[in-house]
Amino acid sequence: MKTPTRRISKIQPETFFPETVRTVALAAPAGPVEPETLSRTVDFLRSMHLNILPAKSVSGKKGASHLSGSAGERAADLNSFIRNPSVDLILCLRGGFGSVHLLEEIDWETLRTRRLPIAGYSDITALHMAMLSKKAGIPLTARMAATLEKDLRNPFTARSLRRVFSLAFTKNKTRCPFRAVARLTPIVSGNETVSAPIVCANLTVLASLCGTLFLPSMKNRILILEDIAEPVRKLDRALTQLQMNGVFRDCAAVIFANFKKCSPAEEIKPLAERLAAENSIPVYSGLAFGHCARSLSFLCGEDAILSGGVLKVRFPECRLSDAGAPGGRRIRPFF
Known part of the structure; x- marks a missing residue:
């Protein structure tokens, strides 16, 4: 990013x-x-x-x-x-x-x-x-x-954290405006604007829930994936397990975020390309999220807009003494 x-x-x-x-x-x-x-x-x-x-x-x-x-x-x-x-x-x-x-x-x-x-x-x-x-x-x-x-x-990480904690305690989230937080690299981009809730997950942990009652539907969701210290074969195994369980089939989009200490990006990219081809969905990379010092935070299930590779999320009023009080100042956008 x-x-x-x-x-x-x-x-x-x-x-x-x-x-x-x-x-x-x-x-x-x-x-x-x-x-x-x-x-x-x-x-x-x-x-x-x-x-x-x-x-x-x-x-x-x-x-x-x-x-x-x-x-x-x-x-x-x-x-x-x-x-x-x-x-x-x-x-x-x-x-x-x-x-x-x-x-x-x-x-x-x-x-x-x-x-x-x-x-x-x-x-x-x-x-x-x-x-x-x-x-x-x-x-x-x-x-x-x-x-x-x-x-x-880290001011970038701190501001995103504060946005999420403020959003979590904001009752009427639909009144919060959308602001850009990331410009992503398209692996396979879609032509249309995607408006859908975000779900963030560690890839291998998510795969471990296949076949249980604790794996939610990813239908019409923007799924953000991250992981740490996994070789490409284990990432491939996790993606294949999720694919065979139909997890990606109805996703609105998939974003590959930070894969710290995993295999090199040139080995992970073909996995993302295959995922896009098998499911006919937009796939992106380059999101600052995961095991990295400079990381975004999200509320799982929050509304997001993905258009032209730009990810937007809601920004609540950010005078934290009163999220809806007159005179409260908004968190500034990241761009």
Whole structure:
């Protein structure tokens, strides 16, 4: 994606979240978090004058060092946050692997009633896809809590994060104007303007949900894919699995975002070209989203417009003390 021509101003941490967000829960549904990292994250978020509730199961389980705790412990933490009426927002601390273990244990009914935002990406794709499938909560494809302090130092990333958190707590989203956030490279472009909801996913995690009740329909959706540290054969396997399950058949468009430490772009491009040919849909690359320092964030299911390779999303009023108050200033577009 080309660098925006407009200078991006720095965002002050104390104005980052909407004022309606008072209590933030820190969940670890997948991999473990070092105690020092958790302590630093809690301190940083408390500096924003927030009440912070860390998960009990965070630092790992003996015999399963890749997990923050047993499936039961992790599910109990997440459900305690979902059922706590004082919690306004759940931030996932990190990804890794393990979110899929919790899908059959989550209190979907309460989450459906509360419409609670849950933010994260990468392995958190499993939670987000289940949320879409169950029509429960608000899935925010956003940066991890453990890296938030560093991420907010990048104005591009910070502004996109703030847009998403503001949008999540905006009641009448249809009144928010569309603004451009990316100019994409066409692999196979369509002639018509695409207007459809966005769904963001980690490619290999998305493929792992095939054949389950937690994979939502991608019909008339703009599907954004990212991944990290996967060789081309594994990316091919995941795309083929999704293709054979009909996931791409009715997509409005597919965007290949950041594939950090994966095979070279010249090896991934033929996979995208094949996907476009097999499904007769527009396919793009070059979106700054995923495991990269300069990354956009999205609300899964939010409206978007894709026209001429330019991606537009809604920008809410951005005086975070009151998203709809007179005199509130809008977030500036990225171009």
